[in-house]
Amino acid sequence: MSEVMLEINDLHTYYGQIHALKGLTFTVNKGEIVCLIGGNGAGKTTTLRTISMLKPPKQGYVKYKGQNLNSVAPHEIVTKGLAHVPEGRRIFPRLTVKENLELGAYTVKDRNLITKRMQQGFEIFPRLRERQSQLGGTLSGGEQQMLAFARALMIDPELILLDEPSMGLSPLFVETIFDSVVALNKAGKTILLVEQNALMALGISNRGYVLQTGEIVLQGTGEDLKNNEAVRKKYLGED
């Protein structure tokens, strides 16, 4: 049995009266790519926001490397090696690419380390090197996704939460992003991936969970889910 990196147990999250997560339980093991698939409004984004405590749960807990995160502030969670690339990229539009990356390393004090990691990011996404003094808001959607990803890597995270990295991107960009997810996983990073692009996501994932209105309705290996009839019908657009 491999080492559990992230343990989610009986998670309930509310937006006012809206019960968005209804008793979610799942785990992510060290070294895995796990994906969370589901339709619009299923609660995928809420799950990630609860894990990083931007939206703390009403009930249940999130444990990361054995530590309960429920009462830890979002800005402290980052320092534990958990990075969250939010939905819609959320790069800082009026800061340059370089400044965005430096902000990713806000908690890193060692200048040399920051420079080194920035160079690593530029090697993964050479486009960002060319654009480094450009304002984030002037990048294309795909470039912004690369930036959001590279920014998250600035803390050299152990676990990365990725919220719909393929959203609104051309197939070529989607492939670039998915390739880098696989490469980072090979390099030892654990990844929790949220996607609507279920086929591609399941293709690179060790395991997957299917979320529907705040509940997990199916789980299995990436391969199993890809071949599951219900999943194919519902999420892969087959009738």
Place this chain on the structure above:
Amino acid sequence: MSAELFFGLLAPTIVDGLSIGLMYAVIALGYTMVYGVLEFINFAHSEIFMVGAVIGVELLTAVLIPTGLHPVFQLIIAIVVAAGAAGILAVAVERFAYRPLRVRNAPKLVPLISAIGMSLLLIDVMRLILNPANPNRPFPSGGSFDFFTQTINLGFVSINYKTMTVFVVVMLMLAGLVYLVNYTNLGRGIRAVAQDQSTSSLMGINVSNIIVITFFIGGALGGVAGVLYALKYGVASPVMGFIPGLKAFTAAVLGGIGSIPGAVVGGIILGLLETFAGTYLPLMTNDQIGTEYKDIVAFGLLIVILIFKPAGLLGKAVAEKV
């Protein structure tokens, strides 16, 4: 009016307008920086400015003059203490009057009322402290403080030491602020929080801390401006914040609220406009229109500028992709 008179007054008017404008700029920075992180106008800022001025003047009068130190050193000490005290006061106001509303997700108008309330409270408390019958506190003059009435002649214009002091202190503060905001980790944090709070926290930024620091910086700048204002106009009083506060707020809007360079540009433009109007209106109209109408002219022009640039001169220019 003769061309000779016109050009003769030009240089002193520019110098005076710049020095006033720079003070507006420094006060405007307090409004704009807080607006940047919270989208909220801290109307109590003009009273933070006033408290800074009173503390500076009182400290000079009661404590520093008896030490017999050189007046420049005395002024430096007064400025530093006023900056610290005003900064702490701004943080306290945030802590007790704004934060409780923010954490309860109060609608945006509510903290505005709270700010106006704090503003009135600070005026009245200060009046009580100073003595309601005679709350004005003159800036020290005479004796060693005659130093500040000296002038230096630059050939085309002569500048007195008070005005010189305003220039030097404001320039140092602006340089420090530009460095802090643009080239330090803290400054990047402030700019990040101004753009996106939840994503900032995902970067490891403690958003509440940044808000507190922003109030401190804004308050400290206001406090220093207060001392400079008292130096230039010779008096500190509980109600002194109202007019310069209003003008600095206007300057911040003119420059583009939330924009740091905008606050500086807006302050300088407003200072120059009103000083020019004050000097030249009476001359050009044979005293039919006196100096007291300078604000009408200045604000009239401002409205015209804002009609053409509604977001302010340096308001957010980059389209934001979401």
